Amino acid sequence: MEENKIRGFFSRLDRSVFIENEYKKYADIDKPLPIGYEQTISQPTLVLDMTLRLEPDKDCTVLEIGTGSGYQTAFLAEFAHTVYTVEIVPELIKKAEKRLDGLGYRNIRYKTGDGSDGWPEFAPYDRIITTAAAGSMPNELIRQLKPGGRIVAPVGPPGYQDLFVITKDKNGTVDMDPIEKVAFVEMKGKYGWNRE
Numbered sequence: 001m002e003e004n005k006i007r008g009f010f011s012r013l014d015r016s017v018f019i020e021n022e023y024k025k026y027a028d029i030d031k032p033l034p035i036g037y038e039q040t041i042s043q044p045t046l047v048l049d050m051t052l053r054l055e056p057d058k059d060c061t062v063l064e065i066g067t068g069s070g071y072q073t074a075f076l077a078e079f080a081h082t083v084y085t086v087e088i089v090p091e092l093i094k095k096a097e098k099r100l101d102g103l104g105y106r107n108i109r110y111k112t113g114d115g116s117d118g119w120p121e122f123a124p125y126d127r128i129i130t131t132a133a134a135g136s137m138p139n140e141l142i143r144q145l146k147p148g149g150r151i152v153a154p155v156g157p158p159g160y161q162d163l164f165v166i167t168k169d170k171n172g173t174v175d176m177d178p179i180e181k182v183a184f185v186e187m188k189g190k191y192g193w194n195r196e
Contacts, residue, residue, distance in 0.1 A: 002057060015071060020095070050131075054127050056080040063085075063086075070097075082108075083108045088189070130153040130187060147172055148168065150165060152164070153166065
């Protein structure tokens with residue numbers, strides 16, 4: 001069962017590998033931690049929860065908006081066929097690529113830039129996940145989702161946002177289901193909080 005495999009991977013993956021500042025010693029604590037550039041590494045149980053809700057499998061392509069430290073990316077690369085990940089901070093994506101390459105992942109494509117528009121070149125995707133909060137629903141990402149696919153994305157104002165599971169059926173009908181309250185950093189670009 002995929003859920004058991006994901007939970008097993010979660011218990012084995014050392015989060016400290018993805019932190020290189022003074023917060024490394026707190027890697028085992030179930031809290032988000034700063035990684036520089038006004039970004040954070042999410043709390044481990046939330047990364048697990050979002051991965052489970054995304055339901056990746058070895059046949060699917062995943063678009064990730066917000067590479068950050070690469071911690072969430074490792075979960076995606078472990079369970080998906082191919083991961084396309086976009087990060088706006090050049091220094092972070094370079095470090096993440098080096099880390100993930102060192103862990104042996106060869107199924108990840110990296111792009112530096114504003115993830116608001118997704119990555120149209122390789123669309124459509126089976127799964128899409130965002131690790132930063134959009135001020136409003138990012139319609140470009142919904143357009144890049146295959147029929148039968150799903151998106152996991154935090155959407156809402158500063159402070160607390162709704163974590164949405166967005167599905168698109170075979171006919172292209174979109175359903176948006178708010179699951180729980182979360183707190184994420186801002187998605188930079190046109191879906192940022194000051195540009196709604």
